[in-house]
Amino acid sequence: QKEVEQNSGPLSVPEGAIASLNCTYSDRVSQSFFWYRQYSGKSPELIMSIYSNGDKEDGRFTAQLNKASQYVSLLIRDSQPSDSATYLCAVNLNTGGFKTIFGAGTRLFVKA
């Protein structure tokens, strides 16, 4: 069973701080990795995608991928109260078809 693991949190950070979210995955040959944000009762919305080892930056967000360690992370700089949400890590499995597995998510609270 292919798994995506995340710390469920909650992770609480003060406004303006850096929030660090982590994810590990079990499928060694996965190629595509995604971070989604989900507000309560809403659908997931994409924050970042990453496909290669290393860092990828987009505004206040940086995704980091280490395929050797099967680890992907998301850093949120200058955290804002509006960043308070559940952050979902998702992995496209290399099954020959199209299958995406989500982690259970990490709840983030940004305190004003």
Place this chain on the structure above:
Amino acid sequence: EPEVTQTPSHQVTQMGQEVILRCVPISNHLYFYWYRQILGQKVEFLVSFYNNEISEKSEIFDDQFSVERPDGSNFTLKIRSTKLEDSAMYFCASIGQVQETQYFGPGTRLLVL
């Protein structure tokens, strides 16, 4: 900006009844997905669909479930005989090219009584 739409937004049904959840993916997208999320739990993959056939399905997607793209625009999920444990939010998603971002619809909240 194009978006995925889903109808209905909410559905209440009696156990044992059939339900059909509808999705209209983004018009030029080729790959379609259904997920479910039981309240307080994670987003679970149900099925993916490409070229008018199922590409992958999970253990959840048993004989009670079926998918169809009846008219080239709609993408439907049918649950033949609903059970209490089918109560969840059901999300449709679509992508244009393999490995691209999935765009999610707003979801249908299904309550089975």
